[in-house]
Amino acid sequence: MMRPHGSRYPTLQELPSQEPTVILRRIFKVFPHHALMFVRTAIASAMFAIVSSASAAEAIELNPGTTTYDHHPSLCATEGGTTWIAWHSYNAGSDGVTVRRLDSSGQVGQLHSIGGDADAHGPPTIVACSEDRAWVVWSMKRGQRWEIVLRHWKSGEWSLRVPVSVSKRDAIDPAAIRFGDRLLLASCERIEGCFTVRGYGVYDGSWLPFSISNGIDNAYRPLLIQHHDEVWAFWDQYHNPNYSVCGRRLLPTLGNIEQVTPPSKYCLTPTALSHPTGLHIAWLQKKDVIGGPGVVSQWHTLHAAVRRDNRWQSIRDANGRTTAAELTQGLMAQITPTPIATGGYLGSRLRPMLHASGDQVWLLWERKSDHLGSTPNVAGDLVGRPINNGTWQSPLVLHRGYVDYHVVPTESSEQDSITVVASKLPRLAKRTYEQFDVKLAEAQPFEQDTWAGWNPVTLPIDSELTPRREVTIDGKTYKLFWADLHCHNNLSADAEGESDELNHYARDRAGLDVVVFTNNDFYNVPLTQYEYEIGNLFAKAHSVDGEFISLPGFEWTSRIPGVATAALNDPGNWLPPYRNRSYANHRSVIYPPTGGPLVHFTEVENDIAKLNKAVAAAGGVTLSQHPTFKLSGHAVEVGLELTSGWSNYIAQNPKLFHESLDQGVRTNGVRLGFVANGDSHRRAPGLSGALTGIYAETLTPAAIFDALRQRRCFATSGSQIFIDARADESFMGEEVSAKNRQITLNLHAIGTRDITSAVLVRDGEEIYKIALEGRREVRVEYIDENMAPGTHWYYWRVSQDKTAPALPGNLMAAHGHLAWSSPHWIVAE
Template identity: 55%
Template sequence: MIKKFSSLIPFVILSGLLLCDMQSLPSAEPVPVDLSQIAADVIINEDSKTYDSHPSAVMVPDGSTWVAWNAFKNSRDQILLRKIEANGTLGPIQTVSKQGAVHGHPTVVSMDGDTLWVVWSAKRPMGWTILAREYQAGIGQKVIIVSETEVDTIQPTATRIADDQLMIAWSGRQNGRFQIQGRVLKGKDWQKPFTISTDTVDAFRPAIAVDESANVWVVWDQYRYKRYNVVGRKVAPEIGPMETISPAERHGLQPTILSTKQGLFVAWLQKQDVIGGPGVISQWHTLHVAKRGPQGWKQIQDAEGNRVAAELTQGLMAQIEPKPVATSGYLGRRTAPMLLADGDDVWLLWERKSDHRGSTAKPRGDLVGRRIQQNILQPAAVLYQGKVDYHLAHPEQAIDNKFALLASNVFGGGRRVYHRLVGDLKKQTKFEQEQWAGWQPIELPIKREVTTRRTIQADGKTLKLFWADMHCHNNLSSDAEGEPDELNVYARDRAALDVVVFTNNDFYIVPLTQYEYELGNFFANAFTQEQKFLSLPGYEWTSRIPGVKTAKAADPGNWTHPYKNRSYPNHRSVVYPSDGGPVVRFIEVENDISQLNIAVQKTGGITLTQHPAFKPSGHPVEVGMELTSGWSNYIARVPKLFHGVLNRGGNLAFVACGDSHRRAPGLSGALTGIYAEELTAESILDALKKRRCFATNGAQFFVDTRANGALMGEEITAQDGTVNLSLQAIGTRPVVSATLIHNGKEIKTFKGTGTKEFSTELRLTGLPPGRHWFYWRIVQSKDAPVLPGNLMAAHGHLAWSTPHFVNVGLK
């Protein structure tokens, strides 16, 4: 039962914490909406010309629904608002946000009478801020800046805590630390902001609820001792102690909270690192629910004592046994728990991909629920099918088995159409899901795979070997998973990377919004600590170009599923310096890569090719080719593609990047070793431009190759046609062989000695005039087979040096 409150809550700030003097507040009845009498399916944005996402909905007592959402077009975000009458009649679409191009993820809250508030985050010239706008009888008032301007603030949530009081909470970054902060609107007066979490850990994703005793609670997840945990505390009428909700030994994040007459419930996502097959590393996702009682928080179990409320395997992680079966992306929220009150019961709801092997471009999802009855988890059932991106409307409460929700269908060209629906808890279909076998828990990092920092001498300088994964994804990509903060610390603490770049797709089925792009870069800068860890801003230019000569590059059929004109990927990893750069979406510049190259060059950034198909641009910013990734060993599949670029005069480095869509940056079976003077953005980018790097399929090999004393990647002259080539390698396992490739042909293979260390030299004489290139392929023991999908073993067996470029008889 959702409560309303009428008394005032005066707030006072003391030592950065919230204190309050609250009278006992009377309870109230649930919102009296007969859901059986309202329109069961209303399309909210059928004629939209924008890409719409991240909706929030609230139902009011007269049966109408207010929906706010993020709308994106032409590099600009807006927050929109629309009213749906009980009979399904649609009101006009109103623009909530007024200034700026970066707005995201609104929350809409109903107050007393006909007053609404819409709360969202935006990037302004002074930084990230929380904005709010009041609507009285459907008329928008002035936009209010809620957060303090000296703090970067993101991830807002908002709840009515009394009839005339609104509380907003967010994650704010100040002095290098993310903290949960809040602010209360009392009547017409905004109280001072206050801090809720401690200043010793990074805290994210708050949620707010008011319990039956009128206590205001805030829960969130925080990163401490290299683990995420869900915690919470009472913040009114007085500050309570911090309470741990999720198990300390597991990663717990993305909490949601619900207050009912049975008590206070919190659900969260729990993650366990796992390994399977030939060394594939992934994550096992489960959902859990806890209830607060007199003795604190206790996890809800089923009749057999199992605390796992849901195993999120189908459509999220690959099957590894008896044979590997990959899954693709999904354009919904397949890891987000939802809670729904239902009389004396509570439901845990979640979303899953209907078909484990279903198409990313044509997504179809199930809304699954599990009743909690008398504090016991009941069997799961499917409650709705055929749509994606399910959201519960507020208040999250079923009346006579009916509940209000939002869900969408995705169409070609980047359109997402939302429906306001009425679900029925009695209309259930059987829940079926296979058991996933073969995955075993593992603690990361795997110490035997993490090597000590090595150095070399080149050009009179000491160069250090740094490890990078420069093609990663998080949930800002349309089809990938993992929070941006979570995967940055994963790359740093569990993959032992020095450099990571999250390159979310500028347009893949749907666009990367301006908010998503800017938020990703914000997290990159937030987690960068020069000399310790670099997270560089960037994105993925996700172009497809026609294979039919008469077709135009700007034809949308090239990139709209099903693809036309025999189009093929011409993607690039765009890597910017720490100051960042623009997102030049290929669909906004007529698929013209020259415009990308010009923009990247102005910033001092670089680009890298991707995948086993691309057309080199020949521009200086294009410094490397991705030889292998978490999807496949590209150079083994199509050596002529890579060798052809070199044969045509391309001086490009060899890199390897995970392209991880499954939450494992740095552990997806592809790494780039970079020789740089120091761990700064300037030094790393300079090294890549000078091609001082090499590729591996995941292992931290040491590889040092020279041609007449010059380091790999350098262009040298050998007028007499003589070149002395040397290799020094140290594997993480015994080196089996090393093969020298000259102008695309294998000219000599050297056998290993059964140890990790290997070195050899070869003198070539009489090279004919012209341009020559040489590189080494080194093999260590324990082959890593190519598996379907994004499933390469984390620590493979191959390394490739960047070519030496040798000119004989040429100026």
């Protein structure tokens, strides 16, 4: 391979990871102490330059007239005042990496598209050392692997794309820091089943890898920072049941791994800042809580620490409290005295930021301005809380009206403003970013209501877990597995929660056996190829046959017109304010581990036939969603979602669900099973008030798909209620011939609380109801005689004690009181 033009970087050599001390000693010989001091000085002056240049100008639009969906900006600056900007771009099924310069006068330079061919490109990190020299590092997927790649701008030209990581391992989330004219990199790599933070440095013409994290606990989201003559790496890592933030000095000598955050706390997503008063680090901390009639959520707070006297000291307020911010408004529901839900937000509500202004260090975060604001139309607040003499001061609202705020990093500055980059509210699937100054003197008082009624809870809740139950069907034994097949994380534009984190949550806190994260293909903005593929990587990484299954998929978020003359592909159907009386026709798309294509409804003229064809070719299935839908009748449609964390859909619109079963009878078409899934946008997969019970011979993807296709499944409103429904010994979901037009229907149910009633529904009519008191386990039999000729469908609805009330928004009680068997189809001869 030719060495890239204008680059001192090596060709790829797959070298074994060596001892960190050995590698860093080699690198350190190339970058002695005075080089570190040079870089520190250069970075400080460069950051000062960008603040100075930006403060003299009005808001500068960074991507005017963009034809792509732009997101995840990365910024850096040079001594001469030039700002380099890189971001992730997406258009029509393809990712890109885009770079441009902003000179010291505010003149926006030309766009450079540098991604090149790949199946997906991740968000870039840009590092610059001059007006005409910069490096961009990102992750990309080619074939079945993710790798870290780099391009170098020098003398007006981009180098060829240089691979950095070892090609046989998945590598994502790169971080970078420069020494003189070279780089030290870190990334998150999957090695022998464990996500590990590794570093890369150049020695003798080769990228040399070295381990940073312990290689035992899964480690994510690395960052690198220089503090005086030291270089540190930080990351978060998971050791059941908690995440913790860890750090390690890399240079000038390798230090031990240190846990920065308090023990037994759930802490992740660190950010760091070098300041004359010490090396500062901030993080997000979470606590599981329960409120109202059993709604499970998470309480989010921000915290920070500073390194002094060779140890980490928590920043506290005047009363000794370490909590800097309670992230409640616009993120979690108010539960008392009246439940008040909140919706989505197109910024980032869980990302701490640090900024230096003179002697002060500021912790900054973003919140939704209006707790009740609708997702497409609600902007955000940039909130800050300064630290003086190691103590938290009063928080202030620094800016309003944008979303996705990013602070231009500085080491220290005497300026009275903060330079930020933020997005206007997305419109027509585009984000416009602007760079502008926030004047600290114009800050407003910070106000926030008290969120009462939430109490700590330890998950999983042991009293809600049940032993593994089994049934025997035609001589075969099938085990009962619990699934949530319609979940969201922060790869959905309006939801929160890291992909790795919520897989761990589903397995270890909710006690699920199967989970699927079905992020929206398009909801105000598109799901990019990177977001889809990275979600699938984490699904694959967390799946272990026989232990836990996480499957790839997405949500087809189509809206179709209710006006007969309206065009199906009219964007007015799916862009606010939703014309043509359009209504949701969503599907949960679930693929086997081999995956399948991301089919945006916006890119295939809103034609569900094209979705069905792609899903069938990949061996996948789809499930309906919500209380509105229009079935296509295709064989990939295998289930109806009866209830979710939003509402009891079949109670809300029983006619639609019953007509859907009738449609299959009339056309001799597809038979559909019953499922229930949380549709959680509030970070609680498996604990959002809806579960699907699945009977499978083994906990493998193939067995789960077989069960869904054969309708060996049932729905509950979140409790692990056991349901075994038979018709003349045939299991639920099956078609049965009733000779003499008579059928015996049996129900065996075991509740997590006392069962109160069982109702048998035939062709939409409740034909039998029995009240049951004081028993968790019940057996009920009903004989239907003198049936009318033809095909009939039957299902059972079971209720247990402690009726869960309907609450607004995505707020169903985690462990509800209802269960529904999948239908039987009985042919009366």
